[in-house]
Amino acid sequence: MSPPVQRSAKRHLGLAILSLAMGGFAIGTTEFAMMGLLKEVEEGLAIRTPEAGNLISAYALGVVIGAPVFAAFGAKLPRKHLALGLMLFLSVANLTSFIAPDYGLMLVSRFASGLPHGAFFGVAAVIAASLVAPTKRGWAISMVMAGLTVSNVIGVPLATWVGQTFGWRLLFVIVGAIGLGTVAMVWKFVPFEPVHPEASIRRELGALKRLQVWLALLIGIIGFGGFFAVYTYIAHTMTSVAGIPENFIPAVVALYGVGMVVGNIIGGRIADRSVMGTIYFVMPGIAVALVVYAIAANWALRGWWGIEFVSLKTRGPVALLG
Template sequence: MSSVLQTPSATTARTPRVGPAIISLAMGGFGIGVTEFTMMGLLKEVEQGLKITTPEAGNLISAYALGVVVGAPLLAAVGAKLPRKYLALGLMLFFSLANLTSFIAPDYGSMLVSRFAAGLPHGAFFGVAAVIAASLVSPTRRGWAISMVMAGLTVSNVVGVPLATWVGQAYGWRLLFLLVGAIGLLTLGLLWRFVPFQDAHPDASIRRELGALKRLQVWLAILIGIVGFGGFFATYTYIAHTMTGVAGIPSPLLPIVVALYGLGMVAGNIVGGRIADRSVMGTIYRVLPGIAVALVVYAVAVHWPWSAFVMVFVVGAAGSMLVPALQTRLLDASPDAPSLASSLNHAALNVANALGAFLGGVVIAWGWGYVAPAVVGAVLAVLGLAVAVISGLLERKKPLAA
């Protein structure tokens, strides 16, 4: 592994500050998860508050996702010469201010701009956070460290999103952005206090970071994420309709469904980090068919309430197992441009979000029912596995740079 990811000394890697540093980085992921996923549960309130249609409200979610896709490579490359701690601080400050701007946005147009702005630092923050976390531990624990950073995002679906949704419904949807802004400012303090300073790599530059885009293995890893993870979002996007319309679960129980999905994501993220430390590509080879099987079983089990509850947890866990391995794979594929490569994982996952939701909507529009998106997701997981196999075969002929 490149020295780019091993800048701290052995003493630094053993310091007790590693735990608080990773928790601080995970707190940023928690805030990002709250602002990204709570909007889906507050769309009706947003529509009423801004006096807009449902498609227009949906555009606010799309604007955030577009901000992630644009900002991930752009901000990671621009911040290449900054010390990683300062880059993380700058991105979190940007994120906090953008959400506070959403709190005071007076109309639909300004809200659209502020949501796009809030999405810009998303991928770049997770990218640099993953690099920092990986650099604080030994190479054999990188998957675990990255999964702990990602745990902030998954835990937000269990705790932060339900709480923020309740606050928004009970006291006003704009309070969501005030809450997220406060979480961002808290994260700033934690990052400043606990994340150790690391000098920027002496050869770091925008050109060096953008060099990651010249590597086929980087693009293949991105494609694995877009295609393979698209099935996860194809199912998640329409989970409320599936649970109420197919499983017959009453609407008041939907928060339990979402919480189970979130708990599955937490468990899958932790397990995925552990097994990625043993073998990155081995994890990808095993998890993608696991996702396909889980989605096929889900499509059958969702016709009964109790089996539907079980499979919601399983699908959430199976999908999240893939993320730490993909993040680590991108770091391995471009060791001299780690921030950009790592941030591209989150751009890929947001494209997967759009792809999965779109394809799931297509089969529903064709009259195939709310179970069909899960079948589409299983097909996408198999296609993602095919891309992974191609990547592995090419690596045998031309190993990744050490």
């Protein structure tokens, strides 16, 4: 293969993975920006904090239900077509959130928005892994997931700022536009692969007979459960507990996102060496980070040039969520 052809192949590979990562960017923006705009959502829908938190839970419930359902019933579809359908579904669901007139319909639309989440990441990861050599599959999958983490550096802070400045419902228009852009990119750059001749719903669901699959799911449930329990109320924690001004929330979620991007890149690299070793390292790290967060949230960093830590009186979880 001549060098120009090699460069062309690499460019098309990069664009294909970028297309899939764009889908992750859209998903990450709609998932995480709601957490930074929770106060605005409460005021806009005239609801209390626990009810606003239910909008996050409704999305999460959609993820839990949609992932196995779409994966099973999409087994007979070409992977590219499944990815296109899932992203189109996400775009339409977010646009319905934009026009939802009350809390009940918003709850339904957020549930619908979560349905394609897990299945898209699953099919996108499989597509990305199929485009590279076996020794680079960890890297390819991490690049797809980078869309989710980069959204926390760019998409979430931007959507949070737009929501605080021009109205929180514009978040869903932004996500809908990104989703439709992703549909166009996937259609253009992701290569078509025919369906595996043995693909079937029974084969997909047959994986649930294995204990290892349930243990892997349990790891994800516990690990992500702790993460999202913290991130859901990040706006309230930063303003009500740490005493940070509300207009600093976009910067806070951006900083959170930088950590996710760095961790994702490092995790993808070391996963190519040892998947289980990476898990053994990452999961305790998450536990330590969450404990440190719970302690550090009671201290605000004040001053631009000299570092001064100021202890703040914690209101407590009951007052915070009430």
